[in-house]
Amino acid sequence: MIKYIKSTxxxxxxxxxxxxxxxxxxxxxxxxxxxIKIISNSNFSSEFYAEDIVQTSDNGFLILASLYxxxxxxxxxxxxxxxTDESGTVLWETxxxxxxxxxxxxxxxxxxNYYFFAMHEINLTTHLLSINETDGSTTxxxxxxxxxxxxxxxxxxxxxxxxxxxxxxARETILSKISNNFSNIWTQTYxxxxxxxxxxxxxxxxxxxxxPFFIGESNNSYFYNGLYNxxxxxxxxxxxxxxxxxxxxxxxxxGAVSSAINLSGNNYxxxxxxxxxxxIFPSEEINxxxxxxxxxxxxNPILELNEDATISVTTATINSKQLTVFAANTKNNQIKLYxxxxxxNDLAFYKEIAEKNPIEVTKVISTSEGGLAVLGxxxxxxxxxxxxxxxxxxxxxxx
Amino acid sequence: MSLLKxxxxxxxxxxxxxFAANSQIMRNFTIGMKSGTNFTIVNTSVKYSIFxxxxxxxxxxxxxxYGSFIKNLGSQYxxxxxxxxxxxxxxxxxxxxxxxxxxxxxxxxxxxIQDYSVIYNFKHNIRYIDLPLGIKYNxxxxxxxxxxxxxxxxxxxxxxxxxxxKTESSSLGEYKFEKEALGADKTVITSNIGIFAGGGVEYKxxxxxxxxxxxxxxxxxxxxxxxxxxxxxxxxxxxYDVPDDVKLMNISIGVLYAISLKCAKKYPLPQYRNx
Numbered sequence: 001m002i003k004y005i006k007s008t009x010x011x012x013x014x015x016x017x018x019x020x021x022x023x024x025x026x027x028x029x030x031x032x033x034x035x036i037k038i039i040s041n042s043n044f045s046s047e048f049y050a051e052d053i054v055q056t057s058d059n060g061f062l063i064l065a066s067l068y069x070x071x072x073x074x075x076x077x078x079x080x081x082x083x084t085d086e087s088g089t090v091l092w093e094t095x096x097x098x099x100x101x102x103x104x105x106x107x108x109x110x111x112x113n114y115y116f117f118a119m120h121e122i123n124l125t126t127h128l129l130s131i132n133e134t135d136g137s138t139t140x141x142x143x144x145x146x147x148x149x150x151x152x153x154x155x156x157x158x159x160x161x162x163x164x165x166x167x168x169x170a171r172e173t174i175l176s177k178i179s180n181n182f183s184n185i186w187t188q189t190y191x192x193x194x195x196x197x198x199x200x201x202x203x204x205x206x207x208x209x210x211x212p213f214f215i216g217e218s219n220n221s222y223f224y225n226g227l228y229n230x231x232x233x234x235x236x237x238x239x240x241x242x243x244x245x246x247x248x249x250x251x252x253x254x255g256a257v258s259s260a261i262n263l264s265g266n267n268y269x270x271x272x273x274x275x276x277x278x279x280i281f282p283s284e285e286i287n288x289x290x291x292x293x294x295x296x297x298x299x300n301p302i303l304e305l306n307e308d309a310t311i312s313v314t315t316a317t318i319n320s321k322q323l324t325v326f327a328a329n330t331k332n333n334q335i336k337l338y339x340x341x342x343x344x345n346d347l348a349f350y351k352e353i354a355e356k357n358p359i360e361v362t363k364v365i366s367t368s369e370g371g372l373a374v375l376g377x378x379x380x381x382x383x384x385x386x387x388x389x390x391x392x393x394x395x396x397x398x399x
Numbered sequence: 400m401s402l403l404k405x406x407x408x409x410x411x412x413x414x415x416x417x418f419a420a421n422s423q424i425m426r427n428f429t430i431g432m433k434s435g436t437n438f439t440i441v442n443t444s445v446k447y448s449i450f451x452x453x454x455x456x457x458x459x460x461x462x463x464x465y466g467s468f469i470k471n472l473g474s475q476y477x478x479x480x481x482x483x484x485x486x487x488x489x490x491x492x493x494x495x496x497x498x499x500x501x502x503x504x505x506x507x508x509x510x511x512i513q514d515y516s517v518i519y520n521f522k523h524n525i526r527y528i529d530l531p532l533g534i535k536y537n538x539x540x541x542x543x544x545x546x547x548x549x550x551x552x553x554x555x556x557x558x559x560x561x562x563x564x565k566t567e568s569s570s571l572g573e574y575k576f577e578k579e580a581l582g583a584d585k586t587v588i589t590s591n592i593g594i595f596a597g598g599g600v601e602y603k604x605x606x607x608x609x610x611x612x613x614x615x616x617x618x619x620x621x622x623x624x625x626x627x628x629x630x631x632x633x634x635x636x637x638x639y640d641v642p643d644d645v646k647l648m649n650i651s652i653g654v655l656y657a658i659s660l661k662c663a664k665k666y667p668l669p670q671y672r673n674x
Contacts, residue, residue: 022590029625036629040450044511103648354635
C-alpha cells in the first residue's frame with residue numbers, strides 16, 4: 001500500500017511539473033498589437049511608392065502613397081491613399097484623379113482633418129487637397145501657383161505648413177509658409193545656381209536616385225533639406241521671413257543629411273550619407289547660424305547600411321524609455337531600427353525587420369499604443385512594388 | 400524538446416513501470432502497443448493574411464484554402480497501459496507520438512500586360528509527445544470485446560516542420576520549384592490539450608489481445624504561436640505564410656496488441672544460473 005501511495009505521489013508530481021510548462025495561457029496577442037501588411041494589387045505593371053503614414057484617432061492608419069502604371073499619361077505618379085483600421089485591415093483605398101499627381105509627404109493634420117500637397121500634372125504647380133477620413137474622397141482646398149515642383153511638406157507647431165518646391169527656370173529652391181487657413185504667409189527662394197532639373201525629375205518620377213527632401217522645425221528656425229548653392233544641403237531659415245541663416249552643406253549631390261529632427265535648442269538627431277557611407281548622430285549640436293559641412297564627418301560610419309541609405313528618424317517612448325529611433329535599410333535587406341536612449345545617447349537596442357523579398361523604409365512613427373509603425377515598400381514575389389506596413393508593439397521590444 | 404522535458408518523460412515512464420512492477424496490483428495491468436493513421440481536420444478561428452486587398456476591402460481572396468481532411472494523412476504510435484478496475488471498466492494511459500499533418504495553399508494572381516501567378520502549397524507537420532488518459536468501457540462478448548473509451552490528452556510539441564512547394568505560372572510557362580522543408584517549431588506552441596472519444600473491438604487470446612479502434616480528437620487550444628505569426632522572415636517574408644489561429648481535430652484509426660501482466664506471475668522471468 002505504501003508503495004502504491006509513493007508511486008501515485010511521484011506520478012502526480014510529474015504530471016503537475018509537465019503541465020507547469022504549459023504555454024496555452026500565455027499564447028495571447030491581439031491582431032491590433034502587431035502586424036505586417038502588404039497592400040496588394042493585381043495589376044502586373046502597377047508600382048506603388050510609400051510617401052507618409054499617420055495614425056488616426058481610431059488608432060488606424062492613413063497612408064499616403066503614389067502609384068505608377070503604364071496608363072499614366074506622363075512619368076508622374078497618381079496619388080493613392082489607404083485607410084486601415086488598428087489591425088491593418090484596409091477600410092478603403094482611393095486614387096486621386098488627374099490633374100493631381102506626385103503626392104508629397106508629410107500628411108498634414110489640421111483641425112481634425114487630413115491634407116496633402118500634390119502637383120498639377122501640366123503646369124507643375126502645387127495644390128492642397130483634403131482627405132475625407134470616412135470614405136477617402138478628396139477635395140481641392142487651395143492652389144499655390146508660385147510653387148512649382150512641390151517636393152516636401154511639413155506642419156509646424158503653430159499649425160501652419162511649409163512647402164518646398166523648385167523653380168527650374170530660376171534654378172532655385174522655393175520655400176513657402178502657409179497658414180492653417182491656407183493663405184500664403186511668406187515665400188522665399190534659395191539659389192542653387194546650376195541646373196538640377198534632371199536630378200529633380202529623376203527623383204520625383206521615382207526613376208532615378210531618391211534624395212532625402214524634407215522640412216523640419218526647431219525653436220528658433222525652420223530647416224529644409226534640399227537644393228542650395230550647388231549642393232544638397234540642410235538649410236536653416238528664419239521663422240519670420242524665411243531668410244537663410246545657416247547651413248549644413250552636403251557634398252555636391254553625393255553627400256548630404258539624410259534625416260534630421262530637432263530635439264531641443266540646437267540639438268539635432270540626424271543622419272548623413274557621404275560617398276555611400278552612412279553616419280547616425282542621436283544628438284549633436286548644430287550651429288544653425290553658421291556654415292557647417294558634412295565633409296568633416298568621419299566618425300562611426302555604419303557600414304551595414306545601404307549606400308546613401310534612406311533613413312527616417314523619430315522620437316518615441318517605448319516601455320517608459322525615451323528613445324530616438326532611426327529606421328534604415330541594411331545591405332542584407334533588413335529594415336533596422338536603431339533605438340537610442342534619449343537621455344544618454346547610447347544605443348539602447350536594435351530591432352530588425354527582415355524579409356526575404358526586398359524591403360525599403362520610408363517612414364517610422366511612434367504609435368499611440370506605445371510602439372512603432374514602419375512604412376515602406378516591398379517587392380512582392382521579388383518583382384511587384386507594393387506598400388508595406390509593420391506595426392510593432394512595445395512588448396516586442398522587451399525581448 | 401528541452402532536455403528537462405525529455406528527462407521528465409523518462410522518469411514518468413520509469414515510474415509507471417516501477418509502479419506496475421512493484422505493486423501488488425500488477426496483475427490488474429495490461430500493456431501493449433498500438434499504431435495507425437490519422438486524418439487532421441483544421442478548425443480555424445481567426446484567419447490571417449499578410450496581404451490586404453486594395454481593390455476590394457475586406458475581401459477573402461487571400462484566405463488560405465485548406466485541403467480536405469482525407470488528404471491530411473498522419474500517423475501515431477503509442478504504448479498502452481490499461482488498469483483493470485472491474486470486468487467492464489479500465490483506465491487507460493497511452494503515451495506515444497502523434498503526427499498531425501494538414502495541407503493548405505495560397506494563390507496570388509497578377510494580370511495586365513502579362514499574366515503571372517504564384518501558388519504556394521504548404522504541408523504542416525506537427526509531432527507531439529502524446530499523453531492521453533482515459534476510461535474504457537468493455538462490453539465483453541466472449542472472445543470479442545467491443546469497447547468505447549474517452550478521456551483527455553496533453554500533447555508536448557516535439558517537432559514541427561513545414562514543406563513548401565512553389566509553382567510560378569506566366570506566359571513563359573509553368574515552373575515548379577523544388578520542395579523546401581523548414582523547421583517550424585517556433586510557429587507552434589508547446590502544448591496541445593483536448594478530449595478524445597472512440598471505440599473499437601478486441602479479439603482476446605489467453606493473456607493477450609489484438610484490436611482495432613477508431614478515435615475522434617478535439618483540440619481545445621489554438622496551436623499557432625500567436626506572437627510569432629509575423630516573425631519568420633522565411634515564412635512570412637518569403638512565402639507570405641502568416642498562420643491562422645488553428646485548432647486541431649483528428650480522426651485516427653489504429654491496430655493494437657496488448658498483453659496482460661497476469662501472465663507475469665504465471666510465467667515468471669527465467670532465472671540465470673551460474674555454472
